[in-house]
Amino acid sequence: MVSTSQKHSSRRGKASSVRKKVRRTTTRPRLSVFRSLNNISCQVIDDLRGHTMAAASTTEKEIKASLEGLNKTDAAAKVGALLAERAKRAGVVKVAFDRGAYKYHGRIKALADAARQAGLEF
Numbered sequence: 242m243v244s245t246s247q248k249h250s251s252r253r254g255k256a257s258s259v260r261k262k263v264r265r266t267t268t269r270p271r272l273s274v275f276r277s278l279n280n281i282s283c284q285v286i287d288d289l290r291g292h293t294m295a296a297a298s299t300t301e302k303e304i305k306a307s308l309e310g311l312n313k314t315d316a317a318a319k320v321g322a323l324l325a326e327r328a329k330r331a332g333v334v335k336v337a338f339d340r341g342a343y344k345y346h347g348r349i350k351a352l353a354d355a356a357r358q359a360g361l362e363f
Contacts, residue, residue: 255342263337264288272324272336272356272363274349281317281348285328285336295327314351321352325359338363 263271274283282298297320299308304323308316328336343349357363 252342259341260339263339269335269337269363270294270328270333271339272328272361273339274341274343274352276317276343276348279313281313281320281352283320283324283352285324285331285333294331294333295324297321297324297327314348317348317352318355321355322359324352325356325361329360334360335362 260271268289271286271288272283273286274281280299282296282300284296285294286292287294297304299305299316299320304319308319311319328334338353340349340353345353353363
């Protein structure tokens, strides 16, 4: 049987592998995604300066009210569109997508598709 600590270290290894590939191949800002059981958050990070350029989450007061009655996938899509809008306002159009250890499926895919439709390129 696999212990919890082994699962966590495996997940961290997958996430760092994805991050390493994204950082090595591009100088574009990184769109990082975090998904919990109930919420999703994402941010555009400039790794060269170590600075967050734009961020969005389902826990923000501004959008929490508009997410009432939506399922998690639709909420993730709204967050992706909001992040793209904020990133464009900050002058970012091209990003590298960092999905972490999550599969590109479900909420992660919905967020990415909404960000693409709102004008981000990756």
